[in-house]
Every structure is written in C-alpha cells, then in structure tokens.
Amino acid sequence: MTPERPELTATPRNKGVDEAVAAARRVIAALLHAGDRSAAEMSTMADRLNAVADHLEEHAPAVEERMIDMWRGEGVTRHDPVTGPENALAPPLHLHGRQDGSIEGVVVLGMPYQGPPGYVHGGVSALLLDHTLGVANHWAGPSGMTAELTLRYHRPTPLFESLTVTGRQVSVDGRKIRTVGTISAGGEVVVSAEGLFIDKQLPRPR
Numbered sequence: 297m298t299p300e301r302p303e304l305t306a307t308p309r310n311k312g313v314d315e316a317v318a319a320a321r322r323v324i325a326a327l328l329h330a331g332d333r334s335a336a337e338m339s340t341m342a343d344r345l346n347a348v349a350d351h352l353e354e355h356a357p358a359v360e361e362r363m364i365d366m367w368r369g370e371g372v373t374r375h376d377p378v379t380g381p382e383n384a385l386a387p388p389l390h391l392h393g394r395q396d397g398s399i400e401g402v403v404v405l406g407m408p409y410q411g412p413p414g415y416v417h418g419g420v421s422a423l424l425l426d427h428t429l430g431v432a433n434h435w436a437g438p439s440g441m442t443a444e445l446t447l448r449y450h451r452p453t454p455l456f457e458s459l460t461v462t463g464r465q466v467s468v469d470g471r472k473i474r475t476v477g478t479i480s481a482g483g484e485v486v487v488s489a490e491g492l493f494i495d496k497q498l499p500r501p502r
C-alpha cells in the first residue's frame with residue numbers, strides 16, 4: 297500500500313556528505329549575513345575554507361566516475377540544485393506525493409535566494425517550480441524535458457517565511473506533457489507556473 301505522503305526526494309541524512317553539505321549551506325548564509333561589516337577576519341576565513349576545498353578535491357573520485365554514481369538508483373534525487381541533500385546550492389525543498397496525484401513541499405528561503413529587498417529572486421522561484429513540475433511528472437507517469445515554462449508572479453515572495461510549492465500534471469498528449477504548479481505564502485498563491493514538457497530522456501552516464 298502506498299504511504300499517505302510518499303517521499304519523492306531523497307530522505308535527508310544527518311551524517312556523511314549530507315552533514316557536510318548542511319554545514320556548507322550554513323557557511324554560505326553566514327558569509328552573506330556577515331558581509332564586509334563583520335568583525336570576522338575574512339582572509340583567515342578564506343584560507344580555512346580553501347583548506348577544506350583542497351582536502352575535498354584531493355579525496356574526490358574522477359568526475360566521470362562521480363557522474364555515473366550520481367545518476368545511479370536513488371542518486372538522481374540527491375544532487376539536484378532544488379532538493380538535493382548533496383548539493384549545497386539546494387535550499388533544500390523536500391517533496392511529497394499527495395493522494396490526488398499532485399506533489400507538495402515546504403521550504404523557507406534565506407538571504408542567499410534574495411532578489412528584491414526581503415523577497416525571493418524571480419529566477420529562484422522559476423528554478424523551484426521547474427524542478428517541482430519535473431518531479432510531479434515523474435510521480436504522475438510520463439516525464440520529460442522542459443520545453444516551455446511560463447511564470448506569473450502575482451505577489452512578491454517573502455524570504456524567511458514558510459513557502460508551499462506544488463506541482464500537478466494536467467495532460468499528456470503524445471510526447472507533450474502539460475504541468476502546472478504554484479508557490480504559496482500565508483495561504484496565498486504568490487507565483488504560478490505552466491510548463492510544457494516533451495517526453496525525452498537523455499542517456500545516463502554509465
């Protein structure tokens with residue numbers, strides 16, 4: 297039996313790379329909060345962060361090897377820039393399936409995602425919705441690549457507040473898949489999206 301709210305993205309772990317990525321997200325946000333007005337010694341900070349990067353690069357597998365690994369099995373939901381627990385750029389959004397065939401996730405976006413003062417960058421909203429519509433297609437059945445994505449920005453999308461992101465496949469006509477989605481804040485739709493996806497899968501590296 298399908299669970300009531302099946303997980304559609306990788307379950308976050310509090311160890312391994314997920315733990316290090318969560319720390320990296322904190323660093324990104326903390327640097328932006330600190331800015332040049334901070335009392336912290338930034339050239340020391342840069343040396344310490346570069347030392348961490350040097351260490352990681354030294355111990356990482358070859359890119360080709362890593363590409364195979366990240367597209368294998370559940371890996372596909374672990375590296376993307378929206379939900380991926382292995383990707384420090386991902387807020388991350390965590391998506392669940394709903395009983396009516398649509399999907400939903402909740403996220404709070406901080407300063408790294410800012411556009412206008414105090415509000416989310418429009419391109420970031422587009423990123424969240426493109427990905428969410430893509431996952432909604434996977435959840436509903438046929439899926440594909442984004443051919444068109446139309447967004448309507450109804451109201452400014454607030455930072456530091458809980459946002460609900462939804463996606464729902466509405467029709468499949470041959471290879472053409474139409475999917476819609478929204479971002480809501482305080483129960484009000486702030487961004488809505490309509491996407492045309494074309495059923496096509498690129499080969500996975502192996």
Ligand SMILES: CCCCCCCC/C=C\CCCCCCCC(=O)SCCNC(=O)CCNC(=O)[C@H](O)C(C)(C)COP(=O)(O)OP(=O)(O)OC[C@H]1O[C@@H](n2cnc3c(N)ncnc32)[C@H](O)[C@@H]1OP(=O)(O)O
Binds near residue numbers: 305373435472492
């Ligand atoms: C059990 C469930 C568990 C779920 C677990 C979750 C798993 C989740 C896993 C993973 C989630 C991933 C989520 C990812 C989300 C992000 C998605 C992206 O960012 S995708 C990257 C950005 N998009 C591109 O880079 C495309 C670039 N464009 C192309 O590659 C091609 O143009 C493509 C594929 C779109 C179409 O090319 P052609 O050669 O295959 O097909 P042609 O013959 O051109 O078109 C087919 C039909 O579509 C129409 N068409 C094509 N493009 C159109 C357009 N832009 N507007 C209108 N019609 C278009 C054409 O007119 C044609 O229609 P006629 O059959 O003649 O009626």
